[in-house]
Amino acid sequence: MTGANQTALAALKLGARPDGRTLLTADWVLVHEGAGPVLLKRGEVVIEGDRVIFAGHDFPGEVARRVDFGASLISPGLVDLDALSDLDTTILGIDHFPAWKKGRVWPLSYVENGPYEMYTPEELAFQKKFAFAQLLLNGITTAAPIASLFYRQWGETTAEFDAAADAAGELGLRVYLSPAYRSGGMVLHGPGDMRAHFDEARGLEGLDEAVRYIERQAGRYEGLVQGLLAPDRVETATAGLLRATLARAEELDCKVRLHMAQGVMEVHTVKALHGSTAPVWLAREGLLNDRLIAPHATEASAEDLTLYAGHGVSVVHCPLVSGRGGGSLKSFSRLRDMGINIALGTDTTPPDMVMNMLIGLIVCRMNDGAPDRVLCRDFFDAATLGGAKALDRDDIGRIAVGSKADIAVFGLDDLHMAPSIDPITTLVTGGSGKVTKAVFVDGRLSMRDGQVAGFDLQAARGQAQAQFDRLIAQYPARTWGNPPVSEIFPPSYPTRDRLNG
Secondary structure, three states: OOOHHHHHHOOOOOOOOOOOOEEEEOEEEEEEEEOOOOOOEOOOOEEEOOOEEEEEEOOOOOEEEEEEEOOOEEEEEEEEEEEEEEOOOHHHHHHOHHHHHHHOOOHHHHHHHOOOOOOHHHHHHHHHHHHHHHHHHHHHHEEEEEOOOOOOOOOOHHHHHHHHHHHHHHHOEEEEOOEEEEEEEEEEEEOOOOEEOOOOOHHHHHHHHHHHHHHHHHOOOOOOOEEEOOOOHHHOOOOOHHHHHHHHHHHHOEEEEEEEOOOHHHHHHHHHHOOOOOOOOOOOOOOOOOOOEEEOOOOOOHHHHHHHHHOEEEEEEHHHHEEEEEEEEOOOHHHHHHHOOOEOOOOOOOHHHHHHHHHHHHHHHHHHOOOOOHHHHHHHHHHHHHHHHHOOOOOOOOOOOEOOOOOEEOOOOOOOOOOOOOOOHHHHHOOOOOHHEEEOOEEEEEEOEEEEEEEHHHHHHHHHHHHHHHHHHHHHHOOOOOOOOHHOOOOOOOOOOOOOO
């Protein structure tokens, strides 16, 4: 950017909508034309209020300001339908196995002593805001947050999600929210002996709380906050809870996100409980329909995928988290060709959707055994249009006249990126969320040059580390045999406080 354009961007108030019309331009602009996205060389996007009023070349009207991002891509904001909203504990499972030995499943002794909240209400509120700021740093403008219930007394609380709604409104992030709930959980009865424990009444109470939350919060902050019902995982739900959830979703006209076909433990548990895979069980119960958004499908059988396609279920693909755990979608191109709508999710920290696109591309080509069945643009579509379709939105995930002014600007001149001919290929194969220059949500400048409104990210990083350290210190009480932290999470290499050479 030139000095004049840096001044024009700097003059905009962070966290607010600019007055009047703002013209954005760059070397590349990705807009929606007719049937799909097109790239414009030196294109222009004009926003006014919360909407895009022009997308093309040579805007004929008057504007209050022009911001030229130069060697950049102006893109639709990214849609993350499995966006981490707590501290990332998946990192604890990367090198530490098996999960039952590492506090990733409640031991019976912990349950008998009464599970407890491992975070204070203030810590929960902070974690949501910290995570939401991280999403904006990575060009994500719409998110459906996800958090682990391993560290909770049972489900998520209304109070923390009231704080989450306020955090989204204050930072300027479009969110789909409600507290997660469940009717059961996995309990470790002995080494490797994991069994499901159920309390359906408690799950139904959680559903009622989530419904009341949505009725009270949906539409706040000029529509940035919307509702989504989020039963935790299919193996922790009863048919009664899921039937009630789908019925209430129809009344609220909202979506339901349900994690299923995502892990070997889940597949074995559901087969033991219901005699089939989770999608087959839900289809038998009449509970598969197009309200369902289903992460991750990495353990989905051919029959499961056929049921997804036939019932309009959207899949949320999270390539990084799945790959770190040794799983993968088999495969992106196969699901696409079956007509299954695919959205993307990050499900970890950093919530780098660009990195997920690259990993997804590589894994798909490895599973396909060929390089030509999927292209970079397919993953870019999933991160924008796929997420919008899963939410039944045609005004996000695209830049077009009348669409919401949800826009991400990615720099293409980063010193670590190779010279480019195509901005999408360059960004997906050589970029990362770190090249995000600016983010507009609902017409509001929500992120600029690594800063968000009213939130000191540097100080927040220190607070997040301190909270994480306190969480780790509590692990022995919730780990089989109560070993010390040094045994639960040994370092990659021996550590020394002092070494005399």
